[in-house]
Amino acid sequence: EPEVTQTPSHQVTQMGQEVILRCVPISNHLYFYWYRQILGQKVEFLVSFYNNEISEKSEIFDDQFSVERPDGSNFTLKIRSTKLEDSAMYFCASSEWTGGWNEQFFGPGTRLTVL
């Protein structure tokens, strides 16, 4: 069964460093998302991406964040200068787009720890 994959599973970084989280969405999916979950809290939407551009972003997704689809399979989230409060689990998701709303399939997550 097709699934969304994410790498790395864990990332530890120093405050101020840049990190890139990687995702491989399901191959025939056209919509891609990033969500995050701070420990003990609910999952929060960051950004959605379609047709090589951002469709929607939340207040959390400020200038420190960027997304890219560098090739036909990968979807990345970059945090330019990490802060302690960026420590969280980051989930990538993808869905088909047939003109309506479709089920989103989530990857296993990347746990980011900023020291």
Place this chain on the structure above:
Amino acid sequence: GIQVEQSPPDLILQEGANSTLRCNFSDSVNNLQWFHQNPWGQLINLFYIPSGTKQNGRLSATTVATERYSLLYISSSQTTDSGVYFCAGGANAGGTSYGKLTFGQGTILTVHP
């Protein structure tokens, strides 16, 4: 955006018991999903259920879209059912939303042997 509220926040059961988890949303939704977050933090898709009823083994879900709520039923609970259950809804507000899911705070389920 829509608001999603889940109840109860915590639930403790003995193995074999049945339970009902509830999700209320503030507006009509185009997407409604239930997830189980396992001890490793992974979100496991349980149901995609913007309306109607679905069943998968011991789990079933019902969404009454007109009344803006969804229910997740767990029958004959097992210790492996323990974890956090999230519902998440999405609404195409004025055609400006493109799939954003808003999650509830979750229900923490603990099943004792």
